Amino acid sequence: MSKVNVTTREGQRIVIDSQNGVSLMEAIRAAGIEELLAICGGNMSCATCHVYVDAADIGRLDPMSADEADLLESTGVRKETSRLSCQIVVGPRLNGLRVRIAPEP
Numbered sequence: 001m002s003k004v005n006v007t008t009r010e011g012q013r014i015v016i017d018s019q020n021g022v023s024l025m026e027a028i029r030a031a032g033i034e035e036l037l038a039i040c041g042g043n044m045s046c047a048t049c050h051v052y053v054d055a056a057d058i059g060r061l062d063p064m065s066a067d068e069a070d071l072l073e074s075t076g077v078r079k080e081t082s083r084l085s086c087q088i089v090v091g092p093r094l095n096g097l098r099v100r101i102a103p104e105p
């Protein structure tokens with residue numbers, strides 16, 4: 001299990017315990033945080049799983065693909081630390097990761 005610190009759009013801070021090896025999107029949904037819609041189910045076609053990663057943690061993630069970057073760009077609310085949570089795999093290396101759920105695209 002790994003811990004992830006999630007801040008909702010309303011500013012509520014929730015610490016979730018996630019299985020390792022699942023996507024961050026799945027972990028957030030499994031924790032009952034439904035404002036992360038993840039409409040496409042992790043197929044990288046909707047961007048409704050968009051999160052802002054804490055600036056201090058962004059370097060812990062693997063680089064994003066060109067397709068992820070393109071989809072994030074299409075949201076209109078992309079920031080330097082934007083990522084699609086369906087493309088992040090939770091594991092011990094990311095224990096304690098801090099993310100904020102981005103506005104709906």
Ligand code: FES
Nearest residue numbers: 042044047049086
């Ligand atoms: S769930 Fe649709 S892009 Fe991540």
